Amino acid sequence: MTTPVYENFINGHFLKNQSGDTFAVKNPATDEVIYHVEVADEFIQNAAIESAKLGFAAWSAMTPIERSRILLKAVSILRERNDELAKVEVLDTGKPWQEAECVDVETGADVIEYFAGLAPAQVGQQQMVGNDFYYTRKEPLGICAGIGAWNYPLQIACWKSGPALAAGNAVIFKPSEETPLGAIKLAEIFIEAGVPAGVFNVVQGAGEVGQWLTANPDIEKVSFTGEVGTGKKVMASAAGSLKDVTMELGGKSPLLVFDDADVSQAVSAAMLGNFYTQGEVCTNCTRIYVHKNVYQQFIDELKTRTEQNIIAGDPMDPEVNLGALISKKHQELVLSYIDKGISEGATLLTGGKALSPASAPNGYFVEPTIFVDCKDDMTIVKEEIFGPVMSVLVFDDEDDVIRRANDTHLGLAAGVFTKDIQRAHRVIHQLQAGICWINSYGNSPAEMPVGGYKQSGIGRENGIETLDHYTQTKSIYVGMSNIESPF
Numbered sequence: 001m002t003t004p005v006y007e008n009f010i011n012g013h014f015l016k017n018q019s020g021d022t023f024a025v026k027n028p029a030t031d032e033v034i035y036h037v038e039v040a041d042e043f044i045q046n047a048a049i050e051s052a053k054l055g056f057a058a059w060s061a062m063t064p065i066e067r068s069r070i071l072l073k074a075v076s077i078l079r080e081r082n083d084e085l086a087k088v089e090v091l092d093t094g095k096p097w098q099e100a101e102c103v104d105v106e107t108g109a110d111v112i113e114y115f116a117g118l119a120p121a122q123v124g125q126q127q128m129v130g131n132d133f134y135y136t137r138k139e140p141l142g143i144c145a146g147i148g149a150w151n152y153p154l155q156i157a158c159w160k161s162g163p164a165l166a167a168g169n170a171v172i173f174k175p176s177e178e179t180p181l182g183a184i185k186l187a188e189i190f191i192e193a194g195v196p197a198g199v200f201n202v203v204q205g206a207g208e209v210g211q212w213l214t215a216n217p218d219i220e221k222v223s224f225t226g227e228v229g230t231g232k233k234v235m236a237s238a239a240g241s242l243k244d245v246t247m248e249l250g251g252k253s254p255l256l257v258f259d260d261a262d263v264s265q266a267v268s269a270a271m272l273g274n275f276y277t278q279g280e281v282c283t284n285c286t287r288i289y290v291h292k293n294v295y296q297q298f299i300d301e302l303k304t305r306t307e308q309n310i311i312a313g314d315p316m317d318p319e320v321n322l323g324a325l326i327s328k329k330h331q332e333l334v335l336s337y338i339d340k341g342i343s344e345g346a347t348l349l350t351g352g353k354a355l356s357p358a359s360a361p362n363g364y365f366v367e368p369t370i371f372v373d374c375k376d377d378m379t380i381v382k383e384e385i386f387g388p389v390m391s392v393l394v395f396d397d398e399d400d401v402i403r404r405a406n407d408t409h410l411g412l413a414a415g416v417f418t419k420d421i422q423r424a425h426r427v428i429h430q431l432q433a434g435i436c437w438i439n440s441y442g443n444s445p446a447e448m449p450v451g452g453y454k455q456s457g458i459g460r461e462n463g464i465e466t467l468d469h470y471t472q473t474k475s476i477y478v479g480m481s482n483i484e485s486p487f
């Protein structure tokens with residue numbers, strides 16, 4: 001059976017490359033190639049830049065309210081096509097349909113809608129300085145590059161293009177080569193909604209194509225989502241032409257469960273923050289610190305619910321709530337972390353093996369895995385695993401657990417469960433993380449800025465402030481009287 005071949009999306013249409021190079025995309029739940037994609041060769045790369053220049057000229061000349069109206073049209077199309085797009089995400093990522101159907105497209109559309117609404121509200125300043133005055137304009141940056149990870153491909157494309165386009169920029173987006181289709185679908189939807197050709201372009205390929213974007217002098221900004229190590233390379237390369245950067249990187253986030261917490265709620269948060277999207281979520285609370293007085297109760301309920309309530313299998317089955325990991329390579333990496341956990345002395349409470357569910361026997365599944373008796377210096381407690389692997393630790397002192405929670409070079413997210421409102425705020429204010437939850441975990445509405453402290457990132461996505469990251473301020477001084485010159 002022949003599979004479709006997708007070309008790069010440039011200047012409003014698909015464009016064939018000259019090299020003929022393609023790569024294959026597999027469904028992680030079946031290990032089958034589902035389509036091929038053409039690599040963005042030099043011809044495509046040059047065409048993408050020329051296209052984005054034309055797109056930027058047309059788009060930035062429109063008024064914010066005109067741009068807003070078009071983006072809102074794209075939002076309606078995204079919502080109308082929810083099921084079709086959610087299926088693309090399930091087949092590309094291996095995540096459960098029951099998640100993609102209500103989260104991936106929805107949260108992407110929300111962010112474009114949010115920034116479409118804000119765009120016409122952006123204003124400059126004006127101030128008198130004597131009889132003269134100055135005013136400022138918020139101008140777009142020009143061509144922005146977006147580089148995405150594979151866990152939420154369409155959502156990441158929306159989160160990057162929403163503020164960029166609302167502010168009047170053009171975008172060249174490179175999805176992960178594991179999950180290239182969602183961004184193409186978004187590009188088609190933008191065109192259908194009336195976004196001019198060239199405003200949103202999609203280039204395909206592996207790290208080299210991303211690397212080209214970060215080094216290209218015609219590109220003003222890079223917004224990157226991915227691993228810390230790749231983020232450092234992207235930033236170093238972007239420094240060559242002093243590009244603005246936004247970095248959404250990895251995490252090893254703590255969840256603190258105090259002895260006055262609603263333990264069942266805390267268990268729900270821990271399970272969501274480790275097993276949702278089979279653990280492939282950057283903000284996951286992979287270090288769970290539980291107060292010694294509720295530790296036994298917590299792990300008893302956690303084990304029971306994990307063993308009884310998680311259903312792995314064909315991700316398109318609406319009953320399935322644990323999907324396949326993105327690739328064989330990633331499955332092996334996650335299993336190697338589990339081996340390290342065992343060899344370094346942690347106790348497996350449940351899970352720990354690869355899974356081969358009857359409805360998806362060839363998929364890259366890993367059992368939901370929980371380690372107890374964990375110590376702070378174990379590899380599984382220190383390094384991001386990006387799979388369904390939870391580490392549970394015990395504490396008995398508030399100051400000490402805060403110190404332990406902060407003892408990491410990462411700082412993406414953190415959570416606290418307690419019914420004491422003063423403690424909740426006192427503790428969360430001391431945790432070194434950019435995205436925090438009290439008696440909740442994982443919600444990320446369009447209105448709320450998200451991003452990391454320390455090596456988890458730079459800049460923010462979502463929330464009002466993100467629009468500032470896609471504009472630059474022009475100050476204009478206006479003389480109202482004759483110039484006094486000594487010359």
Ligand code: NDP
Pocket residue numbers: 147148149150151152174175176177178205206207208209210211212214225226227228230231233234247248249250251281282283384386412452456457
């Ligand atoms: P990677 O860093 O491996 O890749 C991210 C993107 O960068 C991919 O498109 C990749 O291409 C591309 N890339 C690879 N090398 C380079 C390079 N030298 N220059 C430019 N681009 C390059 O991350 P993953 O895709 O493995 O995603 C998982 C990571 O993403 C985790 O660490 C996770 O925590 C983080 N993440 C962070 C989020 C946040 O908001 N903070 C959200 C989601 C994920 P290709 O894949 O095609 O090789």
